[in-house]
Amino acid sequence: MAGSLRDVLIDHWKALESDRPTGAHRMRTSELPVDGNGGPLLAAVDADGLRHILVPILRNQRVRRQAEGVNLRVSERALETSSTYVRYADVSCLNRELNDLFSDVCSDVLLAVATMPSKALGATNHVLDRWRSLFATSTVVLRESRLTGLFAELWVLRRLLRQSSSAVWAWAGPAGHRHDFAFGADAFEVKATTATDGRRVRIHGLDQLDAPHNGSLFMTWMRLHQCTDGESLVDLVDDVLKLSDDQAALVDKLKRAGYRLDDSDWYRDVRFEVVEDAWYVVDTDFPRLTSAQLSDSGLPVCVSDVEYTIELPDPAASGLDASAVDALHARVTKDIAP
Numbered sequence: 001m002a003g004s005l006r007d008v009l010i011d012h013w014k015a016l017e018s019d020r021p022t023g024a025h026r027m028r029t030s031e032l033p034v035d036g037n038g039g040p041l042l043a044a045v046d047a048d049g050l051r052h053i054l055v056p057i058l059r060n061q062r063v064r065r066q067a068e069g070v071n072l073r074v075s076e077r078a079l080e081t082s083s084t085y086v087r088y089a090d091v092s093c094l095n096r097e098l099n100d101l102f103s104d105v106c107s108d109v110l111l112a113v114a115t116m117p118s119k120a121l122g123a124t125n126h127v128l129d130r131w132r133s134l135f136a137t138s139t140v141v142l143r144e145s146r147l148t149g150l151f152a153e154l155w156v157l158r159r160l161l162r163q164s165s166s167a168v169w170a171w172a173g174p175a176g177h178r179h180d181f182a183f184g185a186d187a188f189e190v191k192a193t194t195a196t197d198g199r200r201v202r203i204h205g206l207d208q209l210d211a212p213h214n215g216s217l218f219m220t221w222m223r224l225h226q227c228t229d230g231e232s233l234v235d236l237v238d239d240v241l242k243l244s245d246d247q248a249a250l251v252d253k254l255k256r257a258g259y260r261l262d263d264s265d266w267y268r269d270v271r272f273e274v275v276e277d278a279w280y281v282v283d284t285d286f287p288r289l290t291s292a293q294l295s296d297s298g299l300p301v302c303v304s305d306v307e308y309t310i311e312l313p314d315p316a317a318s319g320l321d322a323s324a325v326d327a328l329h330a331r332v333t334k335d336i337a338p
Helices: 002-017 096-115 117-137 144-161 233-243 247-256 261-266 291-296 322-336
Strands: 027-036 039-046 051-056 066-068 072-080 085-093 186-193 200-204 216-232 271-281 307-311
Touching: 002 027, 002 039, 002 096, 027 051, 027 096, 027 117, 039 085, 039 096, 051 096, 051 117, 072 117, 085 096, 085 117, 096 117, 144 186, 144 216, 144 233, 144 271, 144 322, 186 200, 186 322, 216 233, 233 247, 233 261, 271 322
Parallel strands: 186 216
Antiparallel strands: 027 039, 039 051, 051 085, 066 072, 072 085, 200 307, 216 271
16 A cells, blocks of 8 residues: 555655745645545645645644755645645655655654654654654665665675775776776776666777776776665675775765665665676777767767767677686786785
């Protein structure tokens, strides 16, 4: 039932977002198919496009005013028409990047109120208490694309750390380097997907698939399958912390990548199985578009913010085999051995 309520709630929000209120202190509302002891619950969107859920409260009830971190706000709001005056517990999400998780919170509220309509406010408070730590600890929780990308990078980092406990210094992506791992003359670019078919990869910029000067670039591509018995991001973080000889540097890079150790509970149940792990040499035969290619063709390179998609070749025909990958990892880590 929670899943269906979540879908209904999102549909309401999307409809409201298509025609936002024009006044700064106004909001558009619609009735949800759940009633509490004070009437129907409402979905709402304010003039800033922020999402709300309104739970009606009785005359003798008071809302526990609170701001959970900088993301979740709970306050009291009254809505008045020519014939009605209703007070509500107004639950809102102040960070649009957390809308997906806010949807989960609010669908839990709807389910709890539907189960105990005579105690709507108490049920709401109980749900918010269970979710409090998320909104109190982090301004941004990784969404799927960034989470899968970080999972894949840490998967590679763990493999490198098993060769050298100082390999954290080669992890360059969190610092904004154009390649995810840099070893001087060599570099790795890491890509991941949860798509079940194809090997499509999104490339950001004309230099992402340019090799280092007088060096070589390699790409690893992973297909991840989310499943309950897979490995979580938290498991990977625990492993790389144990393997690294500089945990402070690793924690700093994790923060730059958007992962905070305080938020680990929110990633613990998201688990992946690596169903494909392919490695390629990014050479002249590799599908790519680079500034070097444009320069060599005589065309002026006067474009920026370029993004494009490539389809990777079959790794069985064009990728590195397992022994070549092992040899590559041993070679790039030998100069950073502690």
